[in-house]
Amino acid sequence: MHWIDWALVIAYLIWVVYDGLKRTKGSEHLEGYLLANRSLPWWAVGLSVMATQLSAITLVGTTGQGYSDGMRFLQFYFGLPIAMIILSVTVVPFFYRARVYTAYEYLEQRFDAKTRLLASLLFLASRGLSCGVIVAAPAVILSIVLGWNLTLTVLAIGLPTAVYTMVGGVQAVTWTDVKQMAVIVFGLFAAVAVLVFSLPPGVSVAQGLHLAGSAGRLRTLDFSFTLKDTYTFWSGILGGLFLMLSYFGCDQSQVQRYLTAKSIDEGRGSLLMSAFVKIPLQALVLITGVLVFVFYLFAPSPMLFNGAHDVELRSGPGAAQFAALEQEFSTAADERRVWAERAVDARRAGDVAAIAETTDRFRAADQAVAGVRRRAVTFVRQTTGDAQYNDVNYVFPTFVTTKMPIGLVGLMIAAIFAAAMSSIAAELNSLATTTVIDLYRRHIKPEATDSHYLQVSRWATGFWGLFACMVAVYASTLGSLIEVVNRFGSFFYGSLLGVFILAIMTRRATGTGAFIGLIAGMAAVASVAFGRPEISFLWHNVVGAVVVVAVGMTISLFGRGGQSAPVQS
Amino acid sequence: MNTDRTRHWKLTYIGVLVNEAFVILCLWLFSRHFSY
Numbered sequence: 001m002h003w004i005d006w007a008l009v010i011a012y013l014i015w016v017v018y019d020g021l022k023r024t025k026g027s028e029h030l031e032g033y034l035l036a037n038r039s040l041p042w043w044a045v046g047l048s049v050m051a052t053q054l055s056a057i058t059l060v061g062t063t064g065q066g067y068s069d070g071m072r073f074l075q076f077y078f079g080l081p082i083a084m085i086i087l088s089v090t091v092v093p094f095f096y097r098a099r100v101y102t103a104y105e106y107l108e109q110r111f112d113a114k115t116r117l118l119a120s121l122l123f124l125a126s127r128g129l130s131c132g133v134i135v136a137a138p139a140v141i142l143s144i145v146l147g148w149n150l151t152l153t154v155l156a157i158g159l160p161t162a163v164y165t166m167v168g169g170v171q172a173v174t175w176t177d178v179k180q181m182a183v184i185v186f187g188l189f190a191a192v193a194v195l196v197f198s199l200p201p202g203v204s205v206a207q208g209l210h211l212a213g214s215a216g217r218l219r220t221l222d223f224s225f226t227l228k229d230t231y232t233f234w235s236g237i238l239g240g241l242f243l244m245l246s247y248f249g250c251d252q253s254q255v256q257r258y259l260t261a262k263s264i265d266e267g268r269g270s271l272l273m274s275a276f277v278k279i280p281l282q283a284l285v286l287i288t289g290v291l292v293f294v295f296y297l298f299a300p301s302p303m304l305f306n307g308a309h310d311v312e313l314r315s316g317p318g319a320a321q322f323a324a325l326e327q328e329f330s331t332a333a334d335e336r337r338v339w340a341e342r343a344v345d346a347r348r349a350g351d352v353a354a355i356a357e358t359t360d361r362f363r364a365a366d367q368a369v370a371g372v373r374r375r376a377v378t379f380v381r382q383t384t385g386d387a388q389y390n391d392v393n394y395v396f397p398t399f400v401t402t403k404m405p406i407g408l409v410g411l412m413i414a415a416i417f418a419a420a421m422s423s424i425a426a427e428l429n430s431l432a433t434t435t436v437i438d439l440y441r442r443h444i445k446p447e448a449t450d451s452h453y454l455q456v457s458r459w460a461t462g463f464w465g466l467f468a469c470m471v472a473v474y475a476s477t478l479g480s481l482i483e484v485v486n487r488f489g490s491f492f493y494g495s496l497l498g499v500f501i502l503a504i505m506t507r508r509a510t511g512t513g514a515f516i517g518l519i520a521g522m523a524a525v526a527s528v529a530f531g532r533p534e535i536s537f538l539w540h541n542v543v544g545a546v547v548v549v550a551v552g553m554t555i556s557l558f559g560r561g562g563q564s565a566p567v568q569s
Numbered sequence: 570m571n572t573d574r575t576r577h578w579k580l581t582y583i584g585v586l587v588n589e590a591f592v593i594l595c596l597w598l599f600s601r602h603f604s605y
Contacts, residue, residue, distance in 0.1 A: 078593070081586070081589040082589075084585065085582045088578070206603075213602075214604065216604075218599065218603050218604055220597065220599070221593070221596065265574075275588075276588055279592050283592075283596070
């Protein structure tokens with residue numbers, strides 16, 4: 001990496017920590033530190049909500065998906081706008097009027113202490129680990145692509161984030177999120193501009209998109225109904241709806257964002273900002289990946305973007321076979337380039353018959369290239385014993401570091417750092433809040449001063465920061481990173497959603513019913529996940545929520561434990 | 570006052586749904602145009 005790029009990355013890190021540290025206004029009291037005294041405007045909270053969701057895994061993994069699989073992934077977000085409307089009508093006013101610090105605190109107001117304790121422990125276990133994965137994901141990729149030391153990369157991402165979150169609290173998290181979101185979006189537009197200007201002379205953007213479209217990369221909608229495929233319209237609208245309801249309604253890392261808003265209406269506005277912007281933003285990320293695919297149609301492309309095992313593959317016992325695969329890939333890529341150029345010429349000439357023929361040949365050549373890449377990934381997994389070897393997440397960082405001009409490389413690395421740090425900061429903040437409010441203040445030391453809880457909150461943030469860094473160093477061998485993080489959550493997300501449905505939507509549900517329902521819901525998700533692994537994880541949330549509501553209501557209506565509570569209006 | 574607020578939010582929610590339908594329609598047209 002050029003020294004100018006290094007300077008940009010270091011300047012970004014210094015700027016973001018400095019900016020976070022000076023955002024301490026009002027953080028000398030617990031409510032200021034954890035909830036910014038409920039004073040933030042909707043647009044800042046809305047950007048923070050989006051920055052928290054857009055982790056480096058999403059940025060890097062989704063561009064890779066655009067390159068290899070196309071725009072289908074976008075359907076995953078189709079349930080989000082509907083979820084935001086439902087949450088704006090139900091959860092936002094409930095949490096706001098209950099004056100809670102955490103979503104789980106509300107469960108004790110409505111049910112009992114044991115339901116709150118179980119929910120908060122599940123959150124801490126799941127989010128604590130996933131926070132480590134969120135630190136690990138970009139660290140592993142950057143360490144391989146740029147040859148950096150993994151532990152140092154983990155610390156470069158995790159420690160500055162922990163420091164400004166620890167000192168500045170939620171104010172620092174929110175206002176740095178706003179700036180980090182700007183860096184990410186600017187970086188994406190810069191990448192798109194570079195990709196557009198890198199097309200060979202005579203190839204327009206429209207012609208490039210026609211090539212991507214004929215290779216299936218622009219197929220966005222798939223209306224087939226199958227429980228096995230994650231990226232279909234119905235999985236996105238129904239399964240995605242339940243996932244987004246769970247994530248934005250029951251996960252403290254998101255709930256805490258909109259609890260900092262000035263009022264119920266500002267909280268609603270922050271969620272609806274995502275409802276309007278999230279799908280177009282995700283389309284921008286995916287189209288960046290699609291344009292990387294178009295770029296490599298005309299430029300020399302590596303067979304595999306993840307060079308973690310390069311030395312072993314080129315000098316080990318499988319070296320001859322690997323070299324043969326590379327030769328096969330080179331031939332297939334050359335043929336694909338020839339047919340791509342002919343398809344462009346045919347389209348320019350407006351020759352309908354030639355367009356049809358060259359497009360068919362190009363499509364076949366692209367499938368041949370994809371076939372060699374698939375075999376190469378399988379070969380690497382078998383030869384090296386690295387069953388989790390993944391190539392998709394390395395496409396975009398490789399493009400950035402090898403093809404982008406000096407200066408923009410530093411900007412894009414800073415954008416990847418920004419995506420990681422914005423998510424990590426929100427998670428550390430919410431983990432500390434749940435630790436202090438739901439465990440420490442509730443069960444360990446109920447009577448203490450505000451400044452004592454504030455001090456414990458700062459230490460809890462630091463503890464979770466170190467914990468995340470430690471997990472990140474050991475989680476470095478995790479495979480498809482997007483799914484790993486989603487799977488962490490999906491085991492209890494849907495079940496937790498079921499508990500909140502019982503709490504908010506029903507009058508008759510009791511604490512015992514909710515508690516047993518939560519356990520039954522998680523057992524049902526586990527049995528589906530392990531018994532029917534072919535069913536997409538998106539449907540786990542639906543299963544969890546439905547089982548919790550069914551079991552919870554049955555026990556509440558026929559059991560004798562607990563008391564029913566009135567629904568707030 | 571309260572009626573105005575309710576009406577404002579109802580219209581906003583309808584706007585979110587219309588926006589989503591419009592975005593999906595645009596994606597479909599975009600995909601269809603460049604896939605042939």
